[in-house]
Amino acid sequence: MTFLDAHRVVDAVWKMESARIVAGLVRMVGDVGLAEELAQDAVLAALEQWPEAGVPDNPGAWLMAIAKRRAVDHLRREERRERGQELLAHDLGTRPDDGERDVDDLVDALDGEVGDDVLRLMFVSCHPVLSTEARVALTLRLIGGLRTDEIARAFLVSESAVAQRIVRAKRALSDAHVPFEVPSGPERAARLSSVLEVIYLVFNEGYAATAGDDLMRPSLCLEALRLGRVLAELTPDEAEVHGLVALMELQQSRSAARTGPSGEPVVLHEQNRGRWDPLLIRRGFAALLRARQAGGPLGPYVLQAAIAACHARAATPEETDWPQIAALYEALVRVLPTPVVQLNRAVALAMAYGPRAGLTLVDTLTGEPALKGYHLLPAVRGDLLARLGRHGEARAEFERAASLTRNTPERAVLLRRAATCAEEATAEAAEAGREEATEARPAKAIGQPPAGRRAADGDVTLGRAMGLFLARPDLRADTVRSYTQTLSRLCRHLGEDVPLRDVTSHRVAEVFAAAWGTAAGATWNRHRAALRSFASWAAERGWATADLAAPLDRRPEPRARTRPIDRSRLESLWERPDVPLRERTLWLLLYESAAPADWALSLNVEDLDLPGMRGEVKARRHWLRWQSGTAALLPLLVGDRRRGPLFLADRRPGPGRMPAAADLCPHTGRGRLSYERAEYLFKRATRDLDPEGGGYTLHRLRHSRLAHLGEDGWSAPMLMSLSGHASARTLHGFVRVPRPADTVA
Amino acid sequence: MRFLMTTKGGSRTPDAAMMAEMGAFIEEMTRAGVLLATGGLEPGGLRMISSGGEITVTDGPFTEAKEAIVSFALIEARSREEAVELARRFWKIVGDGEGAIQRVFGPEDAPGPGPR
Numbered sequence: 065m066t067f068l069d070a071h072r073v074v075d076a077v078w079k080m081e082s083a084r085i086v087a088g089l090v091r092m093v094g095d096v097g098l099a100e101e102l103a104q105d106a107v108l109a110a111l112e113q114w115p116e117a118g119v120p121d122n123p124g125a126w127l128m129a130i131a132k133r134r135a136v137d138h139l140r141r142e143e144r145r146e147r148g149q150e151l152l153a154h155d156l157g158t159r160p161d162d163g164e165r166d167v168d169d170l171v172d173a174l175d176g177e178v179g180d181d182v183l184r185l186m187f188v189s190c191h192p193v194l195s196t197e198a199r200v201a202l203t204l205r206l207i208g209g210l211r212t213d214e215i216a217r218a219f220l221v222s223e224s225a226v227a228q229r230i231v232r233a234k235r236a237l238s239d240a241h242v243p244f245e246v247p248s249g250p251e252r253a254a255r256l257s258s259v260l261e262v263i264y265l266v267f268n269e270g271y272a273a274t275a276g277d278d279l280m281r282p283s284l285c286l287e288a289l290r291l292g293r294v295l296a297e298l299t300p301d302e303a304e305v306h307g308l309v310a311l312m313e314l315q316q317s318r319s320a321a322r323t324g325p326s327g328e329p330v331v332l333h334e335q336n337r338g339r340w341d342p343l344l345i346r347r348g349f350a351a352l353l354r355a356r357q358a359g360g361p362l363g364p365y366v367l368q369a370a371i372a373a374c375h376a377r378a379a380t381p382e383e384t385d386w387p388q389i390a391a392l393y394e395a396l397v398r399v400l401p402t403p404v405v406q407l408n409r410a411v412a413l414a415m416a417y418g419p420r421a422g423l424t425l426v427d428t429l430t431g432e433p434a435l436k437g438y439h440l441l442p443a444v445r446g447d448l449l450a451r452l453g454r455h456g457e458a459r460a461e462f463e464r465a466a467s468l469t470r471n472t473p474e475r476a477v478l479l480r481r482a483a484t485c486a487e488e489a490t491a492e493a494a495e496a497g498r499e500e501a502t503e504a505r506p507a508k509a510i511g512q513p514p515a516g517r518r519a520a521d522g523d524v525t526l527g528r529a530m531g532l533f534l535a536r537p538d539l540r541a542d543t544v545r546s547y548t549q550t551l552s553r554l555c556r557h558l559g560e561d562v563p564l565r566d567v568t569s570h571r572v573a574e575v576f577a578a579a580w581g582t583a584a585g586a587t588w589n590r591h592r593a594a595l596r597s598f599a600s601w602a603a604e605r606g607w608a609t610a611d612l613a614a615p616l617d618r619r620p621e622p623r624a625r626t627r628p629i630d631r632s633r634l635e636s637l638w639e640r641p642d643v644p645l646r647e648r649t650l651w652l653l654l655y656e657s658a659a660p661a662d663w664a665l666s667l668n669v670e671d672l673d674l675p676g677m678r679g680e681v682k683a684r685r686h687w688l689r690w691q692s693g694t695a696a697l698l699p700l701l702v703g704d705r706r707r708g709p710l711f712l713a714d715r716r717p718g719p720g721r722m723p724a725a726a727d728l729c730p731h732t733g734r735g736r737l738s739y740e741r742a743e744y745l746f747k748r749a750t751r752d753l754d755p756e757g758g759g760y761t762l763h764r765l766r767h768s769r770l771a772h773l774g775e776d777g778w779s780a781p782m783l784m785s786l787s788g789h790a791s792a793r794t795l796h797g798f799v800r801v802p803r804p805a806d807t808v809a
Numbered sequence: 810m811r812f813l814m815t816t817k818g819g820s821r822t823p824d825a826a827m828m829a830e831m832g833a834f835i836e837e838m839t840r841a842g843v844l845l846a847t848g849g850l851e852p853g854g855l856r857m858i859s860s861g862g863e864i865t866v867t868d869g870p871f872t873e874a875k876e877a878i879v880s881f882a883l884i885e886a887r888s889r890e891e892a893v894e895l896a897r898r899f900w901k902i903v904g905d906g907e908g909a910i911q912r913v914f915g916p917e918d919a920p921g922p923g924p925r
Binding site for chain 1: 845846885887889890891894901
């Protein structure tokens, strides 16, 4: 070992062991700051001794042993100090064993749950009493074992700033008496998401590193991955943890492909997929699989990982499953409703269903304050406009995007695109000019007019058109009132004097998003109807373009529907001990698969794919999928049976009522459980759960599941594929159904 | 950075206890993302020589059995020292034997603009 520098060996061993050592010490001494000091003492001891005595055989255990000894010394000192205040010195001398034993107990306990201690330490170092920067620095320091100077280099701040941050963080934890524990109950989810946030922040910091940066920065990605993997090991049942790991593995798999030879960023669809790291992709898929096995509602990390997986699966950009990605974004928007996610969703919609579909959504985002100054909004909008052949508008958007980005290579790309659009637009204008010369008709305006332009003679203004529109004799009084609300809002935003022909659908969409973007579906639709009526009236007169209302999508309005059963009621049903195995399995299967009851009852033992957690409904050619609850029960229910109906009646059929052979169990001679009987059993069992006292129907059980999944953020296509609903319409009550905007009139 | 660890033949044949210990070690390292790939190698294999545009494939002769590589592990570590420490744990389980640790160059080692 002599050829390796002892300092570097100490550093490497420390990085591997720091989390365990510090965590164990915090448990002993109860204070993060003190624990770290003690651990540092052990590192110092190693630095003193290893260069001369050589690196010990088991350096990790060596460090741990020294650190523990220091902790024991400390505890003894504390104890003596406390006793000194109460007892005489000779008293201490006569009872030396007590202190010894307490400390030994502590040390024994320390050897036990090392993993749990590391988890506790993660929760503590990501505690909400700390600022985000402090959480990041402390986590890297304590769990990652990074030195202060390494953290400083990675985050491009001074070493003293990081040291300050860490000192303050440790003091804050101590002042707040943050307990060394894994939180439980509702607090656990919030605290866990703080841990995940910190890890993902570290990852993104590394991801944002560019060529020429200190190597320490890109290595943050690997550090975050390591932290994520450690956490996943400690919390194997948390889907979101696996989701985050999957997301990072998949993003990291592209690291070699995402910059070009001169350091410029290469966008996903232009990357050389041959440079993607298949090892990491495989790890990403495996982590995603574990996330799905953990079950539960689909959280933001699992959904983002699923999107990344869609890209990873495609060998070429053309093979990308965009409808699937759009559906996943739809689900993501519900759990992470940020404008940036919406913008990504718009891109996916455009790829799946055409640029118009994407533009419709993008146009609703232009009023978002959060996206002001975000260069990707005009960049995306420009791209969609160009694909629609609206080159004049596209050019303006690209120029705006270029002025907003600080990244030089990116700006160059955007300006190039603006120039291309300008050429296209000029060519079009020339074309239009020729037509004008021959047909003597007015050239159409390209792009938006300069701001503040006043109405020229003959131009109808918005205010005047509104007056004429509302003054028509055939309108009812309440219609006029309703329309007035919509149109006067429009006038307030755009100005009464603006020429109607200058009002673009884009501007109208902005007003709508700002005024009613968050209103109920019915309200939005009422204003939309008013505008559509006005737009078609104005278009008939040649005053406005016909598509003024085109970007405005109709929004779903909740309809009367089967009311879902409370989750809590169902929970209590699953927990009831007296439910027979057959019923328990059937009900859980119906709930988990959200399939119609007659499909579940038609299942045969030979149609089951137990490891795959699915069974085929032969008559429907549909695979019914269940989750862990059903999966645990099915083997018990099937027993030794190899064939025949899965759910059997209680008795053998009488000779006069012999069912078809397919409905008879070859092993027991019993018939298939009938729908009527299954319905009766469920109603009877749930009578005391149902506030109305009648008991629930199986239909309602299934729909409860759909409602719950809808609440959890599942989108219509996902629900349809799960439940076998043939039409998205019947799912209307459960989710917002995405429709390709191409079909909007 | 990635490292390739290889072991040479000639070490003792594994017993059940060692297999179990090694299995647990491999699983732990895989989960932690440290171990990317590992496997045992067929002794000998095929020998290929490309010379003057001519490619010959033969099934021998090979180096002595104790010189041949019989297993490999591809690992992801933060430093050479960390790789050594991991290898040390591996050899603790295996017992006597001989092997090598070699850095696998990645995109960050390519000439040009540095890390990607």
